Amino acid sequence: MAIQYLAASLLAFASLATSAYAKDAEPLVFEPDSQWIGRYEIDHCAFVRKFKRGDETLQLEFRQYAPGRLIDIILVASDLKATGWDLKLRFDPHQTVIEDVSSYKIRSELGQDGIYATTHFAAGIDTETFTEEDLLSWARSVRALHVENAFRKDLRIETGSLEEMRLIMNHCLADLLVEWGLDKDRHIDLQRSAQITNFEQLNARMGRSYPIKALNRGKHGPVRIRVKINRNGIASDCIALASITYDALSERACKTLVKYGEFEPAIDATGVAIDSYYLQSISYFVAR
Incomplete structure (x- = not known):
């Protein structure tokens, strides 16, 4: 995907x-x-x-x-x-x-x-x-x-x-x-994976919501998170997958994505919306 x-x-x-x-x-x-x-x-x-x-x-x-x-x-x-x-x-x-x-x-x-x-x-x-x-x-x-x-x-x-x-x-x-509780057979040959529809707005919000403690301590780096997207396009169950940074960054990224992200659900090979997932990578950094 x-x-x-x-x-x-x-x-x-x-x-x-x-x-x-x-x-x-x-x-x-x-x-x-x-x-x-x-x-x-x-x-x-x-x-x-x-x-x-x-x-x-x-x-x-x-x-x-x-x-x-x-x-x-x-x-x-x-x-x-x-x-x-x-x-x-x-x-x-x-x-x-x-x-x-x-x-x-x-x-x-x-x-x-x-x-x-x-x-x-x-x-x-x-x-x-x-x-x-x-x-x-x-x-x-x-x-x-x-x-x-x-x-x-x-x-x-x-x-x-x-x-x-x-x-x-x-x-x-x-x-x-x-x-993850998903149907692996229906994920074969997806017509469309779950997609985010308000990427630019969410990108700007992520920048504004940089955790203050992490910012003050100079914490930065990549975060990878996964959210479940149901057949109605609703996000839930956010999990931090890969973070070589600071736990607060993963937590803030999850909360922001679930609360403010807008999604279209995955579509299987027959054209039916299904429960699926969405991966997101966030790069937190502070310019010096």
Whole structure:
């Protein structure tokens, strides 16, 4: 499903600017150092694999919070310094460079630098006509992930084919729908996913409702939330899915979205409105 990004900001976007730095022409190549490991949580599905280059290690995680193409890519490196915001991705052998990536620097529990990025799986496939078979074919052909601007040196990660990961991920994501009390069969081939209809107004309201305590403490970053949208377009049951920020930001985002969001319900393959869900990502930040 498509996802839009609300930017809850009190000032201009100048805080996104980062300083330029020199990089080597050739990327660092990381080879697999483990098998893919599946992680099935109550609110998401993920696959994790470790890679290495000499004594350097890298952990790559693909994570999804709902069926569809939206995917989080999480990279944590043992000896690399994370850098700026202008992240670019490319899945070899495909030539499409993914530039519409929302990304943030993170730090692991072990104090290692990393990047948390959100983008769309299978970039380059027609978003209006693609089928799951198209996505599987794309995943089958992948050989490596190229990563630019995440760290002070660019990377080539030898992932190999992602087909098996995609197949297992799909089963896990279908099970998530059942856990949420939704009909997974009626979510196959939706004519329309649940949609927000007052995006611009809600975006402005999010900026005005930045929690004061979080603002005073300089707390910022991304928040991902999920709300249930019933067949009448009414929102309820908001849950914070991914937050690497401050709990008050997730709480405020949920309250604002449920109270002020206006929605159209999901439509199944037969043209009937059904109970479904809506994902929203909010970027809270304060320009310095």
